[in-house]
Amino acid sequence: MSDPYLSAILDEAERVAEQHDQIARSTDHPTHEYLRYAVLRLLEGEADETTANIPEIDGVTVGYGEDEAMFDSWGDDVEWWETVPTREECTRFRIFYPDEYKIVPRVIVDVMAVLGAWRVWAGNAAACGSYDHRERREVHYLWPEGHPVEERLHERLAGPAAAVAPDGGRTGDIRDRMVVTEDSSQLADLEPRTRRAVDEAMAVSLxxxxxxxxxxSASGSWYEVDVISESCTCPDWQQRAPEGGCKHIRRVDHEIKQGRVPRPDGRLPTGLNQT
Incomplete structure (x- = not known):
């Protein structure tokens, strides 16, 4: 049940990001927006193609919005929030389906389950003032912003450069370049930031x-480097974000390659001095 449907959601969300990126231009959570629009397209039978054989049900309509915004619009006029109070930073999906189904269709249950949403209400659509859907029923699901599925999509959209390399680092970054040593004759040919990264006295720890x-750093200042997101808290990175990283990012890369510090996955590299 789960894996094929999750792949289908992620595949469709990727296509949404490529072909309908305008839907996320006004939000701080683009992956959340891509995913919920992908769910709409899948359940309404509008997806271009899927890796899973998701059954289509005629008459399914998907609506969604922020749970708090819906509460502000409907308030006490409906019974939706009697069982589960309104939730901050949550999307409420309203999924309508034909009245002939006496229980929620299985495909809806499965798709929402792999998304990580939970059911909070189900009933007759007309009973909630949905007069355009009076011959149908509806089911509601809540889905929080920042769900791990969003990170799965983010990794896909980031491309190969975000993949974890066999040495515990990342592919596509500075560690794919030539590894230098402090006495290398090639030091003089390195770009200034890389040369300073290798030459200057710095202490690196996981x-x-x-x-x-x-x-x-040599000045005594402390900075935090994240090699997965390729970021540093130093002023050089925060203000200029130089290509290839600041000297601190490059120094961490260098120390990992030299086997002086644990790899990003926490494992000790072969030959690391553990005394």
């Missing part, structure tokens, strides 16, 4: 498994 490192 702050948290998952790619977060702490760097103490």
């Amino acid at each position: 702050l948290e498994k998952g790619g977060r490192y702490e760097v103490q």
Whole structure:
């Protein structure tokens, strides 16, 4: 049940991001927007293609919106919030289906389950003032912003550069370049930031498994480097975000390749001095 439907949702969300990116231009949570629009297209039979054989049901209509906004519009006029109070930062899906189904169709249950949404209300559509749907029933699901499925989509949209490399680091970043040593004759040919990253006195330690490192610079300042998101808290990165990373990001890359610090996955590299 779960895996094929999840793949179908993610595949459709990718197409939404590529072909209908305008739907997320006014939101701070684009992956959330892409995913909920993908669910609409899948359940309404509008998806271009899917990797799963998702049954189509004629007469299904999907609506959604912020739960708090719906409460502000409907308030006490409906019974939706009597069982489950309104939730902050949650999408409420309203899914309409033909009245001939006495229980919620299985395909709706399965799709919403793999999305990570939970059912909070079901009943006759007309009873909730949905007069355009008076011959149908509806079921409501809540789905929180920041759900792990969003991260799955983010990884897909980020492309190969976001993949974890076999050495526990990342593919497509500075560690795919030539590894240098402090006495290498090639140091002089390196770009200035990389040369400073290798030359300057810095202390690097793994702050948290998952790619977060702490760097103490020669000036005594402390900065946090995240090699997965390729970010640093130093002013150079925050203000300029130089291509290839600031010297602290490059130094962490260098230390990982030299085997002096644990890899981003927390494992000790072969040959690391553990004394």
